[in-house]
Amino acid sequence: MATQLEDQRVIEFDVRTDEMLINMGPQHPSTHGVLRLLLRTDGEIVYEVTPHLGYLHRCAEKIGENLTGPQWLPYTDRMDYLAAMNMNLGMSLTYEKLIGMEVPEKAMNVRLIIAELGRIASHLVGMGAYGLDLGSFSPFLYAFREREIILDLFEEACGARLTYSYLTIGGATHDLPGMIEIPPGLAALTGNDPKMKMQWTDAVLMFLDWLEKRIREYHILLTRNSIFIKRTAALGVMSGEMAIDYGCTGPVLRGSGVDFDLRRDGDPIYTRMYEGYDFDVISAPFEGVAGIPKDVILGDNWCRFFVRMLEVIEAIKLVRQGIEKYPTTEGDFRVPYKMNSKLPADEVYLETECPRGQMGFYIVGDGQAEPMRARAKSSCFCNLSVTAPLCEGVLLGDIPSIVGSLDIVMGEIDR
Amino acid sequence: MTSQEIFDSLTEKFGSDIILALNAEACDPWIEVAPASIVDVSAFLKSEESLKFDMLCDLSGVDYLEPDAKRAKKFPYEPHLEVVYHLFSVSIKHKITIKVKLPRWKNDEEGSLPDVPSVAQVWKIADWHEREAFDLVGINFTGHPNLLRILCPDDWEGHGLRKDYEFPLEYHGVRG
Numbered sequence: 086m087a088t089q090l091e092d093q094r095v096i097e098f099d100v101r102t103d104e105m106l107i108n109m110g111p112q113h114p115s116t117h118g119v120l121r122l123l124l125r126t127d128g129e130i131v132y133e134v135t136p137h138l139g140y141l142h143r144c145a146e147k148i149g150e151n152l153t154g155p156q157w158l159p160y161t162d163r164m165d166y167l168a169a170m171n172m173n174l175g176m177s178l179t180y181e182k183l184i185g186m187e188v189p190e191k192a193m194n195v196r197l198i199i200a201e202l203g204r205i206a207s208h209l210v211g212m213g214a215y216g217l218d219l220g221s222f223s224p225f226l227y228a229f230r231e232r233e234i235i236l237d238l239f240e241e242a243c244g245a246r247l248t249y250s251y252l253t254i255g256g257a258t259h260d261l262p263g264m265i266e267i268p269p270g271l272a273a274l275t276g277n278d279p280k281m282k283m284q285w286t287d288a289v290l291m292f293l294d295w296l297e298k299r300i301r302e303y304h305i306l307l308t309r310n311s312i313f314i315k316r317t318a319a320l321g322v323m324s325g326e327m328a329i330d331y332g333c334t335g336p337v338l339r340g341s342g343v344d345f346d347l348r349r350d351g352d353p354i355y356t357r358m359y360e361g362y363d364f365d366v367i368s369a370p371f372e373g374v375a376g377i378p379k380d381v382i383l384g385d386n387w388c389r390f391f392v393r394m395l396e397v398i399e400a401i402k403l404v405r406q407g408i409e410k411y412p413t414t415e416g417d418f419r420v421p422y423k424m425n426s427k428l429p430a431d432e433v434y435l436e437t438e439c440p441r442g443q444m445g446f447y448i449v450g451d452g453q454a455e456p457m458r459a460r461a462k463s464s465c466f467c468n469l470s471v472t473a474p475l476c477e478g479v480l481l482g483d484i485p486s487i488v489g490s491l492d493i494v495m496g497e498i499d500r
Numbered sequence: 501m502t503s504q505e506i507f508d509s510l511t512e513k514f515g516s517d518i519i520l521a522l523n524a525e526a527c528d529p530w531i532e533v534a535p536a537s538i539v540d541v542s543a544f545l546k547s548e549e550s551l552k553f554d555m556l557c558d559l560s561g562v563d564y565l566e567p568d569a570k571r572a573k574k575f576p577y578e579p580h581l582e583v584v585y586h587l588f589s590v591s592i593k594h595k596i597t598i599k600v601k602l603p604r605w606k607n608d609e610e611g612s613l614p615d616v617p618s619v620a621q622v623w624k625i626a627d628w629h630e631r632e633a634f635d636l637v638g639i640n641f642t643g644h645p646n647l648l649r650i651l652c653p654d655d656w657e658g659h660g661l662r663k664d665y666e667f668p669l670e671y672h673g674v675r676g
Contacts, residue, residue: 139651146636147660183527329554329590332625345590430576433527434586434597436557445558445586451566451576458661462558470628499651 104132109484111140117214117488118495122472126481134476134484136469141499149459154180154254155424157459162248164461165497167210168440170203170239172497173252175437176461179446180254182354183433184426189416192256193358198407199242199252201400202289205296206235207440208393208400211492215390216307218489219316224306230270231299234292237268241285256419261285261411271295286408293401300398308394314378317386321475321487324384331474332467335442336396337491339368340389347438355437364403367395386490393492396440425454432458441465441492461500465493501594503529506551513544530584530597535616538583538600539643542622545587545598553587553596556619559629560584561637565604565663579604583616583639602639618644636661 110121119140125133145164149157154176161176162169174196181188188196213228236246241262243251251258262285271292272279283291307313323333328341338345346366348359369388371377374395381387428450436445442464449458468491475487501509507522514537521532533541545553562582566575585598602614613634618641620627630641631650638659641647649656658665669675 139649139653142651144660150661326554330624332556332623343590350593431527434558434584443557447558447560447584447586449562452574453571457564458560458562460558460560462560466628466632467625470625 103127107481111137117493120469120488120493120495120498122484122488124481124484129480129482131476131479131481131484134473136472138466138469138495139499141495143500145500146458146460149456149461151455153424153426153454154428154456155422158253159248159250161461162250163496164463164500165207165439165441165444165465165494166247167494168203168207169247169249170199170252171207171437171439172444173250174200175435175439175444176446177252177254178354178437179433179435179448182352182435183428183431183448183450186255186420186422188256188420189418191260191414191416192418192420194407194411194414195257195261195418196252197358197362198261198289198404198411199239199257201403201407202235202238204400204440205397205404206232208397209235211393211440212303212307212390215489215492216313218485219313221307221310221313224303227299227303227306230274231296234268234270234274237270238285238289238292241265241268253419253422255422256417258419260418268292286411289404289408293404297398297401300394303394308391309376309378314380314387316483316486317390317490318378318380319382319385320479320483321386321490322382322384323471323475327474328384328471331471333442333471334464334467335438335440336389336392337442337468337471339366340392341384342369344368347436347443351438352435354435359403362403362406364399367392367399371395386486389490389492393440427452427454428456436462439464441494441497442468444497463497463500465491465495466498469493469498501550501592503531503596506594506596507531509548509550510541510544514541528586528595528597530599532599532601535600535602538598539617539619539622541598542585542619545596546622550592552589552591555588555590556585556623556625556629557588557595558584558586559619559626559633561633561639561661563604563637563661563663567663581614581637581639583633585619606640613638613640615640615642617642618647620644635659638662 105126107124107126109124111119121137123135124131145160161172165172209228209232213225216224240246243249264282265285267281267283269279323341325341325343328338349366369383430452432449434447436443444464445462447460448456451457476484503524510519518534518537523530545551564577565579566572581602581604583600588595600616606612606614618630630644633639634647635649635652
């Protein structure tokens with residue numbers, strides 16, 4: 086009796102795989118917080134992805150309805166906690182537009198310097214954490230070393246390291262600091278005396294000079310690394326129309342080849358801040374940039390990542406120009422705003438360009454000091470909604486690569 | 501295009517029975533649309549060459565009610581619900597706000613959610629925004645592909661952003 090079939094392939098054809106439901110998260114390291122993805126897989130192929138949110142829901146909107154503007158401000162810090170300064174700015178501008186307040190030139194200058202430094206810090210984490218998702222540990226350590234100095238500088242400005250509440254309605258709580266002791270991290274990296282005293286603005290410039298040289302290293306470690314390219318290029322491809330249809334904004338939208346940035350195309354109350362500053366809006370396919378890997382397709386993971394890398398350089402340019410203008414700006418760093426000022430019976434929806442996309446605040450007033458509706462439209466919420474179509478039919482191991490390229494923060498999604 | 505021009509082109513297409521009002525003096529000018537026709541109006545706003553509102557920036561529900569009796573005397577609005585659509589055109593770079601007014605409860609029966617047709621077929625992102633509005637404000641979007649709660653757990657009771665929402669004393673035996 087034959088112990089095996091004559092043609093082995095017959096058995097091969099008879100093999101069936103089972104459909105499996107796999108739960109990824111909410112404590113999975115590459116879901117960037119508490120996101121739970123329910124995957125329906127057949128072997129290594131993922132057929133369906135269902136995101137489940139809400140693990141970090143803290144009723145921020147309900148709280149906002151019961152508090153006045155300045156009281157709600159600290160809650161916006163806790164939305165996107167990696168770019169809290171930009172959250173503060175968006176919410177303050179919305180209230181200012183509602184009550185018709187105009188901030189002086191100096192306040193706008195301070196806001197620009199701080200907001201762009203916040204953008205650098207946020208993109209550094211985005212870059213480092215993305216490398217971590219794909220199994221490359223060292224860029225993460227470098228990114229946090231650099232971010233540490235920005236946090237030190239923010240600490241000198243407002244006393245906090247993560248939740249600042251610094252940019253408030255009417256301007257900022259304090260002016261930029263004067264003489265400070267050099268941040269310990271910066272002293273160690275640049276080889277200066279740790280007891281050295283210097284102007285805060287000079288410390289920022291010293292840091293930027295140092296950071297600019299390091300960006301080449303990140304490109305060697307990640308951007309042009311062939312393993313990194315293999316894991317990101319031609320994966321998670323999204324067309325510009327699809328990105329707009331799903332409400333994607335920020336680097337996700339620009340990575341898909343849509344040339345749109347609220348710092349240039351937004352509401353006048355926001356673009357006024359950036360008037361007279363020279364900066365480029367980065368969008369795929371990166372015309373004039375040499376050395377784009379040939380596997381890259383417009384709108385893939387690599388493009389979204391590269392947009393962030395180039396935006397850091399633009400942010401450095403903006404901070405330099407801001408600091409150059411700082412001594413000559415006129416006016417005060419803030420206009421006083423009373424805690425219990427009554428809001429008019431009107432409503433405003435305003436979006437600002439945060440590092441992760443367009444964060445919108447919608448405030449409806451009814452004559453009381455507390456708004457009747459305080460809505461925070463999250464950019465990551467919209468960016469995450471595109472996960473399900475992007476992850477259809479990819480390999481299980483590519484899910485962290487696609488979700489990581491969207492650079493989400495769950496605190497902002499769940500609010 | 502200005503809000504007046506958008507309003508004119510909508511009125512020309514749909515008539516004043518569907519396009520109810522324009523408030524051009526508001527900080528963000530808004531147009532009120534009859535709830536039953538919101539899908540047709542949305543599809544027109546998105547596809548018409550001169551309008552091209554391809555991005556739905558935000559969709560939110562607002563509960564116009566003042567539960568505090570003292571403050572209610574000064575409250576400038578009649579109690580009602582609104583669904584607010586903030587639209588933007590990436591190609592033309594203009595924006596408009598569309599509003600739909602609904603009763604707080606369907607047929608005035610407390611607990612039965614008011615209906616409005618879903619625009620998830622027009623803009624994909626409306627899917628999630630409508631789920632959130634259903635979850636927190638309590639609006640029933642008819643024709644929605646998957647109208648489940650998104651931020652609160654599936655077995656949560658009530659809709660948190662309603663002004664007369666009462667906070668639960670406990671959830672699954674955990675005291676609040």
